[in-house]
Amino acid sequence: MNDAIKIRILQGDPIVHDVRNASFPSRYRGLPVFADKECPPGCNKCVEVCPTGAISLNPLKIDLGLCVFCPLCQETCPEKIIRFTDDYHVAAYPRERLIVGRNTKSIKPEAASEKIRKYFGKSLKLRQVSAGGCNGCELELTALSNVNFDLGRYGIEFTASPRHADGIVITGPITKNMTAALSLCYEAVPHPKIIILFGTCAISGGIFKDSEQIDRKFLNDNKIDLYIPGCPPNPLTFMCGLLDWLDR
Amino acid sequence: MKTLEVQNSQIFDKSAISFLKRNVFQQTVADELAGGGRMIALTPVDKSNPEKIVAVIAHNASSMIHIIGGKFENGKYEFESWAKEFPQTNYFECELSENYGYLPVNHPWLRPVRKQNIILGGKPYPFYNIEGDEVHEVAVGPIHAGVIEPGHFRFQCHGELVYNLEINLGYQHRGVEALFLKSNPAQRIILAESTAGDTTIGHTFAYCRAMESLSHTNLSLRAETIRMMAAEMERTAMHLTGLGGVSNDIGFALASSSYGRLRTLVINSLALICGSRYGRGLFVCGGVRFDVNEEIISQYKENLNVVLNDVRQINEYLFSSIGAVSRFEDTGAVDKKLAQSMGLVGQAARSCGLEEDVRIHFPYGAYRYNPVSMITLSSGDVFARARLRDLEMVEALCFVLDQADHLPAGELRIEPAAPAADSGVVSMVEGWRGEIAHLAFTDVNGELTNYKIKDPSFNNWYGLSLALRQTAISDFPLCNKSFDLSYAGHDL
Structure with missing residues (x-):
């Protein structure tokens, strides 16, 4: 008993209290920003090195739905125009908000409809489906339930059965071999229901987008409600994104 | 010379492999296995022309890797299976058969590795089944x-007792190996990082070493040491995750929440160095991307000292609890002989008393100068697998803290040259689960012709089946968590 109390005391108070203003290590790569100078004429070095084709020029834009936050563009840019900041608020809806341009100062999802907020605003149960996820995103989603993040304090939890869920969180690029199970799982969730895409692979296929083993038809057939970019996204990105979306 | 002998991540000329006729190939491989060798790959040299294959056999005792070539002409892709005598080869044969149409004759149990006929239509795969009074079948997943x-x-x-557990994977198959051949170097490193996201550092380590060997690039000791520290941090973090998992599966909430908190500290310390909690972006071919400075080292040491202090007390608390130990002991035990014959690796093997550790048998990078100790336990049950992780984690933490004080100076990264033409390399590292092997072959232009990845999960999934025999089905979650295997790493 004494040992148990000792160990409980060791735990201290590890929870992140202010989830919207947490401090991140300076090398963390979140929202990219662009320095206020022109790209040298004809330079396309960032486009060439980007492993997932996330960058376009004239005007310069980075699609966070494709970006794997690898810093190659930041490292390569001869004018040091691209810089990843520690701003972890990158969840978005609609999809276009993930495209960062020169005028983008911050990213925030559009609030959900009144109906959705009324249904799920205070209690949201989610079923996670890994469809080719490498276990990076899965580990970050699991971390949401630990003592540091404690997602449950907002009434948001992961359920075992889709029957008990209000929506699904998809991780991974959606492999051919998971398409049937993914559809079955989504069908099993009662209406109204939502779909959240967690991680770059889920949003765009990421580094796997050109693989023959991927089948992303499910996403064309169903409405997506929230995009959480990252490789993998930080648990706080997910938390803040959901809270913003639910307008809480 | 029938076999080519190389060291871990030593570049070799493709022409040094003699491709033997079928009968000689079969016999040579059988002799190698009989001599205590362990198969780590069975794959073609050129993915688009599978008539020349290599069997790669590792010998712990001599720290050498033997490569035996076989040539199968006129589309007659048949060989006599070794699996009856050496069960460790059975899954490698299944994989070769599934990917390239080879037929291992007299294979005891040819079955799908990643194909999902059951789901995609086509011929339904017959699961192994048992008939009899009160026998029942339980299907779980995907x-x-x-x-x-x-x-x-x-x-x-x-x-309640399980007679047989058949594990059917492939749902995560993303075509990683095929993508390796199609991609450029900037993409390949992201692929390596995403092969198994819980072993980002392990797989990237193996990939970088393979590419560096192919281009004759030597790293500074500083870069090598930072890599080794990162690998041991990953080991610590995932062992904490695993111990949290087994504690959770027996309803031991205090331990599981404590391990969760400590893991956060470890992976956040990794993020101090490279910005990612999983070590993404740290490794580049030719070194590491980020250096550590005084400020990072002091924060890092402060975090890890907290972890080391707390984890010792929590481990002591967990492993002295009668309730916990009685759930762990004799649950899902795997016999040492069986584990050896099935070719288990890494922590699953060490918990059965087998001495398997790439860091010791095939030392690489900074492990050549900083030896680690071989930790084994003998009971092969959930207790051994959990306790081993506790011991390894404490050792890894002490090791990393010690290294942080003695970081050698040197270049952080060197621009690697282009990969050599017509060459090959076998790169092995010890990930937190066990032996990771990456094989690369190049053509006349130095382009990859085959890139083969073997995650330790490929060897160890069958260990879980063995552990479940005559074990209560209600203990499955606990057994599964104690093995803690990767689906993505297996499915690729």
């Missing part, structure tokens, strides 16, 4: 109750 990766499990039970 989607499981928790936030984990997908896989299908088919249990044949008699009452």
